[in-house]
Amino acid sequence: AQRVTQPEKLLSVFKGAPVELKCNYSYSGSPELFWYVQYSRQRLQLLLRHISRESIKGFTADLNKGETSFHLKKPFAQEEDSAMYYCALSGSARQLTFGSGTQLTVLP
Amino acid sequence: EAGVTQSPTHLIKTRGQQATLRCSPISGHTSVYWYQQALGLGLQFLLWYDEGEERNRGNFPPRFSGRQFPNYSSELNVNALELEDSALYLCASSRDRGVYGYTFGSGTRLTVV
Numbered sequence: 001a002q003r004v005t006q007p008e009k010l011l012s013v014f015k016g017a018p019v020e021l022k023c024n025y026s027y028s029g030s031p032e033l034f035w036y037v038q039y040s041r042q043r044l045q046l047l048l049r050h051i052s053r054e055s056i057k058g059f060t061a062d063l064n065k066g067e068t069s070f071h072l073k074k075p076f077a078q079e080e081d082s083a084m085y086y087c088a089l090s091g092s093a094r095q096l097t098f099g100s101g102t103q104l105t106v107l108p
Numbered sequence: 109e110a111g112v113t114q115s116p117t118h119l120i121k122t123r124g125q126q127a128t129l130r131c132s133p134i135s136g137h138t139s140v141y142w143y144q145q146a147l148g149l150g151l152q153f154l155l156w157y158d159e160g161e162e163r164n165r166g167n168f169p170p171r172f173s174g175r176q177f178p179n180y181s182s183e184l185n186v187n188a189l190e191l192e193d194s195a196l197y198l199c200a201s202s203r204d205r206g207v208y209g210y211t212f213g214s215g216t217r218l219t220v221v
Contacts, residue, residue: 043213044212046209046210046211051207093164095166096141096153096206096209101150
């Protein structure tokens, strides 16, 4: 079975502060991990995937297989980063399992 | 490039009726996924279609069913609607069976009264 846990439902930080959204997963094989973002009144969209090792909008995420984590980080939060963030895992069954999401609010 | 399109945007049905939701994937995408996003329950996987076949289904009763057509568009049918079926139903599509992630549509808001 595959499971994704996002322990924080709500997270507030001030503009310019670092932000880290936590994601832990449970999966026996080699997972593929993703972060999705949903801005207010917009559709869910892919933010980044671990296989690409890319940085999108200043966000990065590193897969830590030892800790089974895939935390999303940004050194300096911006107000436009306020959104709902979902961590997701794709296993051998090839469908995404989503975490429950973290609502990030960046305060001015 | 046109994105994933879903119709209708909103749907209101009476308990016991049937609902049909439609999804057109991005051109070139052969996989279609359906998710239910109910209030407080997050995104729950419903069904996955690839190349016209059902590849996997989530933990939902058989009254949730669907199909994928030769042009890769898909239909989700929900029979004998119950009040708790009220939710946002999201469709996503992908190429290469989702290796590169999914692209989501805007969803169909189903309300059962």
